[in-house]
Amino acid sequence: MEKLKTATNSDIAKMLTKLGATTSYSVTFFAENPQNMTPAASKRVSQYNYKIQISNDYESATKLFRAGNMLHELGHVFFMSLNDDYTSTTPPNPGVFEDYPTLFKGYVQKKYPNMYDAHHIEMANQYIDAIAVTLQEYNKYADPEGTIPYQVYTDLAWGGLQGTPVFEEKFPPGSPERLRIENRYSAEQSGNAVGYSSGQLQEVIGKPCN
Secondary structure, eight states: OTTGGGOOOHHHHHHHHHTSTTSSOEEEEEESOOTTOSSEEEEEEETTEEEEEEOSOOTTOBHHHHHHHHHHHHHHHHHHHHHHHHHTSSSOOGGGGTTOHHHHHHHTSOOOSSHHHHHHHHHHHHTHHHHHHHHHHHGGGTOTTOOSOHHHHHHHHHHTTTTSHHHHHHSOTTOHHHHHHHHHHHHHHHTSOBOTTTTOOBOOOSOBOO
């Protein structure tokens, strides 16, 4: 997390600055398994107080995989903080959602029964490249010459959205793009190459966590 805090991408830097230790927002990481059995999860504990869980499983996952988990969950927390900003004034201030139309529809117009769906749409629309650039920057210690294709990092960013409606719509089952993303995510998650017989072999590029 300390290395991710040095991110130069403006969108990620804005997110990290807002949620930083010197602000009224409190974000705490816990090494514990989420109830939904995913690699990571986040939730609002109370106003301006958020919890991010990083699973103790996936012991062979790479540092790059964990970094991607953290960025994805920080995105959720950032969106939760916008909702807290919206409700912190009387009357509520819809201006906090000016750059986030899907969140506006979700929080204010109640068009999404599951608010995480709105979060994931905003991530897909606005933060895939921001996460990918930050992962590429983070991985310079493992790839100092910058030889790893940028697509690897965008695939990891998309991989965090697997199982969501926006992912299913963009990458239909059986599409080569979906298989490539799934294999990339699984490779970094397991620490082993994935897809030998699929035509979408993805080698591990991240370094082990231990």
